[in-house]
Amino acid sequence: xxxxxxxxxxxxxxxxxxxxxxxxxxxxxxxxxxxxxxxxxxxxxxxxxxxxxxxxxxxxxxxxxxxxxxxxxxxxxxxxxxxxxxxxxxxxxxxxxxxxxxxxxxxxxxxxxxxxxxxxxxxxxxxxxxxxxxxxxxxxxxxxxxxxxxxxxxxxxxxxx
Amino acid sequence: xxxxxxxxxxxxxxxxxxxxxxxxxxxxxxxxxxxxxxxxxxxxxxxxxxxxxxxxxxxxxxxxxxxxxxxxxxxxxxxxxxxxxxxxxxxxxxxxxxxxxxxxxxxxxxxxxxxxxxxxxxxxxxxxxxxxxxxxxxxxxxxxxxxxxxxxxxxxxxxxxxxxxxxxxxxxxxxxxxxxxxxxxxxxxxxxxxxxxxxxxxxxxxxxxxxxxxxxxxxxxxxxxxxxxxxxxxxxxxxxxxxxxxxxxxxxxxxxxxxxxxxxxxxxxxxxxxxxxxxxxxxxxxxxxxxxxxxxxxxxxxxxxxxxxxxxxxxx
Numbered sequence: 454x455x456x457x458x459x460x461x462x463x464x465x466x467x468x469x470x471x472x473x474x475x476x477x478x479x480x481x482x483x484x485x486x487x488x489x490x491x492x493x494x495x496x497x498x499x500x501x502x503x504x505x506x507x508x509x510x511x512x513x514x515x516x517x518x519x520x521x522x523x524x525x526x527x528x529x530x531x532x533x534x535x536x537x538x539x540x541x542x543x544x545x546x547x548x549x550x551x552x553x554x555x556x557x558x559x560x561x562x563x564x565x566x567x568x569x570x571x572x573x574x575x576x577x578x579x580x581x582x583x584x585x586x587x588x589x590x591x592x593x594x595x596x597x598x599x600x601x602x603x604x605x606x607x608x609x610x611x612x613x614x
Numbered sequence: 615x616x617x618x619x620x621x622x623x624x625x626x627x628x629x630x631x632x633x634x635x636x637x638x639x640x641x642x643x644x645x646x647x648x649x650x651x652x653x654x655x656x657x658x659x660x661x662x663x664x665x666x667x668x669x670x671x672x673x674x675x676x677x678x679x680x681x682x683x684x685x686x687x688x689x690x691x692x693x694x695x696x697x698x699x700x701x702x703x704x705x706x707x708x709x710x711x712x713x714x715x716x717x718x719x720x721x722x723x724x725x726x727x728x729x730x731x732x733x734x735x736x737x738x739x740x741x742x743x744x745x746x747x748x749x750x751x752x753x754x755x756x757x758x759x760x761x762x763x764x765x766x767x768x769x770x771x772x773x774x775x776x777x778x779x780x781x782x783x784x785x786x787x788x789x790x791x792x793x794x795x796x797x798x799x800x801x802x803x804x805x806x807x808x809x810x811x812x813x814x815x816x817x818x819x820x821x822x823x824x825x826x827x828x829x830x831x832x833x834x835x836x837x838x839x840x841x842x843x844x845x846x847x848x849x850x851x852x853x854x855x856x857x858x859x860x861x862x863x864x865x866x867x868x869x870x871x872x873x874x875x876x877x878x879x880x881x882x883x884x885x886x887x888x889x890x891x892x893x894x895x896x897x898x899x900x901x902x903x904x905x906x907x908x909x910x911x912x913x914x915x916x917x918x919x920x921x922x923x924x925x926x927x928x929x930x
Contacts, residue, residue: 526762526775526776526778527762527775528779528786532781532784532785534778534823537822544801544822547801547802547818547820547822548801548822549800549801561823565823565825568825603802605802606800606801606802609800610800
């Protein structure tokens with residue numbers, strides 16, 4: 454019995470290692486099957502695309518490591534807020550998939566009239582698939598707790614993560 | 615248009631500076647004029663008021679407590695300085711949180727008799743408003759004049775900046791009142807409402823952005839793409855001196871304004887004036903949303919029917 458447990462554990466660990474290696478080779482920090490976007494499972498290819506899109510379009514403001522701009526809680530001279538981090542230290546994971554997609558595509562000002570932000574409306578720069586991929590990549594970097602909380606927020610918003 | 619804005623800004627700047635200067639002068643003169651042994655006791659600047667269960671804690675000239683029929687007893691104010699803001703939580707009877715004129719927060723666990731400084735990490739500036747998170751009684755928010763909104767998750771033992779001040783009419787505005795409102799934001803948390811010298815604002819407790827009060831939750835506002843117009847907002851441009859949400863009925867808000875006491879039954883979308891006497895601070899009973907007390911220009915008043923009728927409360 455004890456031997457069977459050990460063998461099963463070894464197989465499980467090997468399997469997890471293989472999955473992790475696969476995900477890592479495709480750019481994600483976690484197994485892609487743990488990540489969904491708008492209710493759909495995310496593939497390793499999507500995460501890899503998202504990482505590339507993030508580096509080219511988002512990292513200049515939100516940080517190469519998703520760390521946000523320095524002192525991001527302090528308002529800029531122009532009254533606007535700096536780009537927040539997208540890692541667990543920020544508030545991105547408090548927004549549903551639907552919100553994140555809308556804000557990325559339309560810009561904050563596009564969904565909240567009158568709100569002034571330095572965030573571009575990426576709908577004219579990226580395709581819907583690229584926007585979904587970059588958000589999937591961001592989600593793939595979150596620790597389990599943040600992903601669970603964000604999944605519940607998305608589900609309440611009717612998105613079913 | 616630009617000229618008008620600049621004029622408006624200049625007026626506010628002048629008013630703020632003058633107020634801050636006079637306050638500092640008064641505090642300084644008071645300290646110098648007192649014998650050293652008495653300096654701690656009378657430093658309760660106020661005006662601020664809060665319920666502690668059925669009891670009332672009031673900072674107005676002195677710090678005092680009323681447990682009902684027994685009248686008012688005078689309490690020793692925190693050694694750290696005068697109180698300008700007070701907060702309590704229904705789940706923590708006896709715990710009083712005080713924002714101090716000279717900067718920092720003091721906390722009492724025995725109904726206001728003994729105080730302990732809980733200021734480590736906070737900027738050294740007046741704490742103009744405090745509130746305890748409705749869903750987390752160890753989470754305290756403090757508004758720091760000239761700085762921003764700070765948060766402690768361990769009853770004030772450590773603090774971290776939560777968010778900068780709101781940007782209203784082309785400038786950052788200090789918070790004059792704070793209320794944790796136990797209503798879902800749609801972002802996994804609840805709201806923090808705040809008063810400013812220009813009116814009401816609010817922020818989700820994930821701190822993504824200050825925003826106007828709108829019907830429904832933040833999701834509705836995002837989905838609709840249009841802010842639903844408030845049907846009866848508070849008077850435009852008026853300072854909010856005090857703001858509370860009833861713990862037993864979070865949609866019930868009371869606000870203390872120069873124009874009087876105002877009530878909302880729908881979390882701040884529609885407001886109605888329930889008293890025309892200028893008010894400086896307001897508190898609502900933890901289990902009875904209709905029982906409200908306020909410090910007004912004419913003294914301490916109480917209503918037990920949601921503001922339909924008011925009676926004067928005897929002072930200490």
